[in-house]
């Protein structure tokens with residue numbers, strides 16, 4: 001496995017992690033970095049598809065005692081999540097980290113989202129995250145502590161074109177704060193990461209389109225998200241809880257990508273001298 005992490009191998013000793021959606025994109029980078037950092041220990045496990053687990057296992061040096069285990073689980077289904085958590089505990093006896101990375105949505109103007117589509121996205125991104133947090137806490141972290149990181153999104157200026165996921169991710173941002181307080185007495189830290197990274201569904205066109213909106217003038221890569229996640233899981237973040245780290249090169253502070261066409265549909269301002277002054281300003285003959 002390539003040594004790409006800025007952290008030292010051995011950072012995560014004797015740990016067991018659940019990374020939902022750990023086999024693709026950002027989740028794959030998180031799994032790979034955790035594996036790299038846990039490579040000198042015996043039992044580190046990540047949850048993904050068989051083919052992806054095999055691929056990661058093959059990249060491990062033969063001397064590495066770390067392992068990757070594929071387990072199927074639909075996070076929208078509470079019983080499947082409970083079964084996943086019990087299965088991990090039966091196999092490995094502990095759960096130190098939970099990364100709620102599994103998620104997704106489709107792009108659509110709000111007016112065209114069906115009730116079924118809305119519920120599917122809320123179920124996946126909000127309820128699925130809640131299921132995983134609750135199940136891991138009840139079965140293990142309540143008694144033993146641990147660290148949870150939720151992956152959300154850049155929804156700070158709303159999320160036009162993906163309003164369902166914007167609402168779900170804003171809710172997870174708030175859930176993070178509630179759980180950080182409720183579970184503090186168990187020694188559980190709960191944080192979020194709000195990434196901007198490459199997004200395959202919309203492909204190279206979005207990639208090119210979004211570059212001018214980034215203060216960095218490039219998109220992030222999954223490895224730049226996984227390092228933030230590993231930091232929040234690590235002892236270096238031992239005094240951080242209830243926080244959301246924006247990993248977006250400042251993009252959420254910059255322009256919106258959403259274009260509002262010119263229109264005259266906005267309600268008139270109230271009559272009065274200020275409106276007259278405004279009209280003067282907009283008048284092409286104005287000397288102002």
Ligand SMILES: CCCCCCC/C=C/C(=O)SCCNC(=O)CCNC(=O)[C@H](O)C(C)(C)COP(=O)(O)OP(=O)(O)OC[C@H]1O[C@@H](n2cnc3c(N)ncnc32)[C@H](O)[C@@H]1OP(=O)(O)O
Nearest residue numbers: 103104105106108114116117120121124153161199201257
């Ligand atoms: C300017 C843009 C900036 C972009 C920034 C992007 C930031 C985000 C990045 C990422 O999230 S990366 C992850 C990429 N991967 C995904 O997003 C995966 C997407 N898919 C899913 O997660 C799921 O398919 C789903 C959307 C949650 C749907 O769940 P499921 O497939 O199980 O379906 P059902 O529960 O049966 O519901 C289907 C229901 O949903 C509606 N729907 C689904 N897809 C679309 C679509 N493409 N367009 C419109 N509506 C859709 C629809 O109502 C479906 O019902 P039916 O019509 O099929 O009855």
Ligand SMILES: NC(=O)C1=CN([C@@H]2O[C@H](COP(=O)(O)OP(=O)(O)OC[C@H]3O[C@@H](n4cnc5c(N)ncnc54)[C@H](OP(=O)(O)O)[C@@H]3O)[C@@H](O)[C@H]2O)C=CC1
Nearest residue numbers: 021024025026027074075101102103104152153196197198
């Ligand atoms: N890339 C980006 O710029 C951004 C990404 N995000 C979020 O970051 C996370 C990772 O995204 P990214 O790596 O880009 O995309 P991916 O599509 O590669 O990753 C999403 C993962 O979530 C899994 N998943 C989806 N629904 C479920 C479910 N119901 N139960 C279990 N697993 C599920 C998928 O598994 P499967 O393939 O088997 O369905 C997949 O492995 C997602 O939550 C995404 O929405 C947020 C903002 C920006």
